[in-house]
Amino acid sequence: MPYVNIKITREGGPEGNGPTPAQKAELIKGVTDLLVQVLNKKPDSTMVVIDEVALEDWGIGGLPVPEFRARKAARQT
Amino acid sequence: MPYVNIKITREGGPEGNGPTPAQKAELIKGVTDLLVQVLNKKPDSTMVVIDEVALEDWGIGGLPVPEFRARKAARQT
Amino acid sequence: MPYVNIKITREGGPEGNGPTPAQKAELIKGVTDLLVQVLNKKPDSTMVVIDEVALEDWGIGGLPVPEFRARKAARQT
Amino acid sequence: MPYVNIKITREGGPEGNGPTPAQKAELIKGVTDLLVQVLNKKPDSTMVVIDEVALEDWGIGGLPVPEFRARKAARQT
Amino acid sequence: MPYVNIKITREGGPEGNGPTPAQKAELIKGVTDLLVQVLNKKPDSTMVVIDEVALEDWGIGGLPVPEFRARKAARQT
Amino acid sequence: MPYVNIKITREGGPEGNGPTPAQKAELIKGVTDLLVQVLNKKPDSTMVVIDEVALEDWGIGGLPVPEFRARKAARQT
Structure with missing residues (x-):
């Protein structure tokens, strides 16, 4: 009886606005297989x-993700 | 001090795209009454x-709901 | 495909330390029946x-439950 | 390693349809600072x-928020 | 930025009372790898x-897991 | 109508096994005040x-917290 909740930021994927249905299906299959195996x-x-x-x-880091990434990028340059 | 989270697939209802506000109100009333009674x-x-x-x-079952149902239906025919 | 999470304070029940297994079974049955009916x-x-x-x-109210209740009781006397 | 989930009703803010990005950034900063301090x-x-x-x-109270508030307001008049 | 919550029934493992720390480490590694790959x-x-x-x-099925399994087993004999 | 869930690792506090009731009360007060202010x-x-x-x-990082910290410490020496 497992229940798995996967929260991800809405980004990436072919359009930049989140994973495709096929990628979600991979996540669902992958995590289910993992629970079967382990x-x-x-x-x-x-x-x-x-x-x-x-x-x-x-x-x-106390910031919304876009600001967190912008500061991190700025520190690295 | 109860907190109840009900997650449902977005389907059904008069338009096929989820429950109506009235149905949600029934869920809210029903689960609250249950916690009072029990x-x-x-x-x-x-x-x-x-x-x-x-x-x-x-x-x-390792699949998104639509694929899971399609396979189940295929097995039963 | 519903998933319901019920969070309750650990109190009440015959020993004062939470519901009995039978009461939990009533919650499980009640909320499942509700989702079937509605x-x-x-x-x-x-x-x-x-x-x-x-x-x-x-x-x-900004307080742990015991303090919240104590203040509420104090205000009412 | 804290993880904080803040659920709020979608209302308020300058347009009445929820907090602005700046308000959300304040929530993120505030709760992170709190965990650092405490x-x-x-x-x-x-x-x-x-x-x-x-x-x-x-x-x-067994009702969707709009109905709950309407009844409360009606009782107070 | 993924956050994954895995809920499992407390059973199985070498003592019958849940997974070992090593099995939990496998779950953590497996689901993290999955998010990297996909x-x-x-x-x-x-x-x-x-x-x-x-x-x-x-x-x-409207029953606590032990009762649900007992009924299912009874039906199959 | 906010609901806030704060998940923290069980560590720290005077005994090393988690925050005291007073620290939890500070978290509850702090996050409630934040929602009032913002x-x-x-x-x-x-x-x-x-x-x-x-x-x-x-x-x-794909590891349980104790292993993650041990590796991080090892890399820094």
């Missing part, structure tokens, strides 16, 4: 929910 | 949050 | 996870 | 995710 | 949190 | 839930 869980009772989160709604 | 919780300190999840973002 | 969801693809939270880990 | 956590390993929830998807 | 995410900004849930706190 | 939310409808997570259950 813990012998049954796929049919394994649920996966993917949430895409806008960049402005995700913070790290 | 555990004597107070409605005014019971929060309910409903999340609708796109079918492609929900996995079961 | 949205025609299938019980076998409905997961429910109950979390009990210690009183000191739950805040309301 | 628990000496490191900002770079502190993640914050903000979710805005439609009013019809949030329940309190 | 979405090119950075491991250092990928957090994973594993929650073990008591069997009586997990419901499926 | 978004004008009402304290009485602001819930906060704190979860402490064992170090072995928290992963970063």
Whole structure:
């Protein structure tokens, strides 16, 4: 009985606005296979929910992701 | 002090794209009443949050929901 | 495909330290029945996870639950 | 290693449809600073995710938020 | 910036009371690698949190997991 | 109507095994005050839930936290 929630920032993918349905299907398959291999869980009772989160709604280092990355880039130049 | 999070796939309802506000209100009332009856919780300190999840973002059996259902239907015919 | 997470403060029940297994079973049955009645969801693809939270880990009104209740009681006398 | 999830109803802000990016940045900064001050956590390993929830998807007192507020206002007049 | 939450029933493992630390490390490594491979995410900004849930706190099919399995086993004999 | 969930590794505090009740109360007060100041939310409808997570259950960089820190320390010497 596993339940997995994957939260990712909405970016990347072919259009730059998030993963494709095929990439999401890979995540779902991959994490389900992992639970089967490591813990012998049954796929049919394994649920996966993917949430895409806008960049402005995700913070790290006390900053929204875009500002965090801009500062990091500035420090490295 | 209960907090209830209900995640459902975005489907069904009159337009096929998710429950109506009235159906959501029924869920909120029903789960709050349940917590009152079973555990004597107070409605005014019971929060309910409903999340609708796109079918492609929900996995079961190692597959996104639409593929999972398609395979299941194919096996049954 | 519903997933329901019920968080409650760990209190009440016959010993004062949380609901009994039978009460938890009532919550599981009740919320599953609700999703069947309101949205025609299938019980076998409905997961429910109950979390009990210690009183000191739950805040309301800017205070942990025990202090919040103590102040409220003091105001009412 | 903190992870903070802030769920708020989608309302308020200059347009009435939720907080501005600047307000979200204040939330991210404020909660990260709090974890540094109280628990000496490191900002770079502190993640914050903000979710805005439609009013019809949030329940309190057994009612969706708009109905809950309408009844409360009616009782006070 | 991924955040992954894996909830599993507390069972299995060498003692029957849940996965070992080594198995949890495999889950953490496996899901992080998956996010690197599929979405090119950075491991250092990928957090994973594993929650073990008591069997009586997990419901499926309207029943706590132990009762659900007992009924299923009974039907198959 | 905010709901805030703060997840932290179970460490630190006077005994090394997590924050004290007083520190948790500071977190609850601090995050509630923040929501009042930034978004004008009402304290009485602001819930906060704190979860402490064992170090072995928290992963970063593809490793459980203790291994992640050990490798980082080794690289810096």
